[in-house]
Amino acid sequence: MTTKPWSGRFEKETDPQVEAFTASIQVDQRLARHDIAGSVVHARMLGRQKIIPATEATAIVQGLAEVWQDIQAGAVQFSPAMEDIHMAVEALLAEKIGPVAGKLHTARSRNDQVALDIRLFTREAIAATVEAIRELQAVLVRLAEQHGHTIFPGYTHLQRAQPVLLAHHFLAYFEMLQRDQARFREAYARADVMPLGSGALAGVPYPLDRAWVAQQLGFSQVTTNSLDAVSDRDFLLEYQAAASICMLHLSRLAEEIVLWSTPEFGYIELDDAYATGSSIMPQKKNPDVAELVRGKTGQVFGHLLGLLTLLKGLPLSYNRDMQEDKPGFFATADTLLASLRVFAGMLATMKVNRTRAREAAGKGYALATDLADFLVRRGLPFREAHRCVGELVRYAASQDKQLHDLTLEEYQRHSSLFTSDDLGLTAEMSVAARNVLGGTAPGQVAAQIAAARRALEEARPLPAPDLDPRHLIDRTAS
Numbered sequence: 001m002t003t004k005p006w007s008g009r010f011e012k013e014t015d016p017q018v019e020a021f022t023a024s025i026q027v028d029q030r031l032a033r034h035d036i037a038g039s040v041v042h043a044r045m046l047g048r049q050k051i052i053p054a055t056e057a058t059a060i061v062q063g064l065a066e067v068w069q070d071i072q073a074g075a076v077q078f079s080p081a082m083e084d085i086h087m088a089v090e091a092l093l094a095e096k097i098g099p100v101a102g103k104l105h106t107a108r109s110r111n112d113q114v115a116l117d118i119r120l121f122t123r124e125a126i127a128a129t130v131e132a133i134r135e136l137q138a139v140l141v142r143l144a145e146q147h148g149h150t151i152f153p154g155y156t157h158l159q160r161a162q163p164v165l166l167a168h169h170f171l172a173y174f175e176m177l178q179r180d181q182a183r184f185r186e187a188y189a190r191a192d193v194m195p196l197g198s199g200a201l202a203g204v205p206y207p208l209d210r211a212w213v214a215q216q217l218g219f220s221q222v223t224t225n226s227l228d229a230v231s232d233r234d235f236l237l238e239y240q241a242a243a244s245i246c247m248l249h250l251s252r253l254a255e256e257i258v259l260w261s262t263p264e265f266g267y268i269e270l271d272d273a274y275a276t277g278s279s280i281m282p283q284k285k286n287p288d289v290a291e292l293v294r295g296k297t298g299q300v301f302g303h304l305l306g307l308l309t310l311l312k313g314l315p316l317s318y319n320r321d322m323q324e325d326k327p328g329f330f331a332t333a334d335t336l337l338a339s340l341r342v343f344a345g346m347l348a349t350m351k352v353n354r355t356r357a358r359e360a361a362g363k364g365y366a367l368a369t370d371l372a373d374f375l376v377r378r379g380l381p382f383r384e385a386h387r388c389v390g391e392l393v394r395y396a397a398s399q400d401k402q403l404h405d406l407t408l409e410e411y412q413r414h415s416s417l418f419t420s421d422d423l424g425l426t427a428e429m430s431v432a433a434r435n436v437l438g439g440t441a442p443g444q445v446a447a448q449i450a451a452a453r454r455a456l457e458e459a460r461p462l463p464a465p466d467l468d469p470r471h472l473i474d475r476t477a478s
């Protein structure tokens with residue numbers, strides 16, 4: 001049993017069950033680099049402000065560099081007795097430099113420390129996410145370019161509705177991801193605020209240079225209310241909300257991939273490298289990647305709801321409940337990044353069966369609206385035209401025929417306004433007619449592809465400041 005840094009107040013040792021129950025080290029050791037980076041800058045600031053002697057600040061940062069080296073080398077065995085990453089680092093530092101290590105926690109609490117660490121982690125996670133979104137969008141734009149003339153069945157209610165260009169369909173997902181990355185950039189701005197100096201809850205009685213700490217760690221702002229700073233996890237909620245919406249988009253696309261790759265639809269074939277087989281049915285080639293993205297989306301939603309529920313009843317300021325913010329957050333961050341990356345590979349390698357899609361797009365009376373529009377141009381009110389064509393479709397269906405199988409005489413039985421030209425209506429013509437801004441006509445889609453390309457080129461990566469403790473030690477050396 002190790003002595004706790006807070007043992008002064010206590011007569012008894014912690015019950016081992018309590019120690020195991022309250023420890024977060026198994027989860028928050030993932031914050032080791034962020035924690036040490038924050039400590040390096042905090043110790044340097046204490047030295048610069050003469051809150052501790054400069055020589056001791058130097059000893060502390062050098063000790064922290066060694067601790068980081070040990071952790072990186074896998075030489076540190078984290079145990080529940082260490083409680084959390086903050087206390088673990090301090091204990092490891094004490095092993096390196098002795099009692100001077102005890103000065104690192106001057107003018108700091110674990111409450112503002114953990115707020116700092118998780119903000120640092122969130123910034124990195126968002127920067128990586130935005131980059132992964134951009135890569136997936138680049139794949140979608142490439143697919144759109146390849147399929148700028150591929151006719152595809154468009155659906156509503158999962159019933160064939162009107163033909164579209166496959167490019168148009170891919171660009172719909174580009175748009176969703178464009179909103180996603182904007183949401184993540186917003187969440188980044190909210191995370192990009194430096195909380196150290198808030199102490200446990202009330203601020204600290206030392207002349208800190210908070211602006212300098214923020215600058216060294218690449219933050220653009222500092223928090224302005226210490227109570228809020230140690231209790232605020234809005235940036236995590238916003239991240240998780242953005243992650244949930246983004247996963248929802250991937251999940252919708254996943255559902256389409258699953259459908260399209262069935263023999264019943266047959267519009268795509270996944271690359272062997274992105275499909276899996278069955279242990280019993282030799283013929284199977286399953287879209288497990290898409291299914292798992294669809295499945296994992298539920299967990300991501302759950303983590304958002306978990307955090308909302310965790311926070312809703314908490315009085316100011318810090319409460320230990322907040323330690324439970326991390327498992328779900330880390331899981332979401334991992335799932336989202338992995339899903340975005342694997343989707344990019346899966347989409348880039350799948351094959352589209354253009355013939356099959358073209359056939360499907362022409363069937364199922366998908367050109368009925370176009371026929372109604374012909375009648376409208378000849379003066380018929382749209383409602384009446386709709387009824388005429390509806391009857392024509394009912395008749396065709398009763399004959400087990402497609403519209404292009406009918407004769408002019410059969411057309412004219414439903415409206416004398418039909419002409420022989422109408423019999424030559426094709427899905428290509430239907431698509432070309434939708435030449436409205438945002439429509440599926442090839443010219444419109446080409447313009448959207450160009451706009452998407454420009455948006456990708458203009459997208460700036462989010463700052464991901466270098467938090468390597470050794471680099472920070474060099475950069476902050478006066």
Ligand code: ARG
Binds near residue numbers: 028084110114318324
């Ligand atoms: N491990 C805690 C967390 O993740 C931080 C420590 C705050 N603990 C405390 N007793 N004030 O939230």
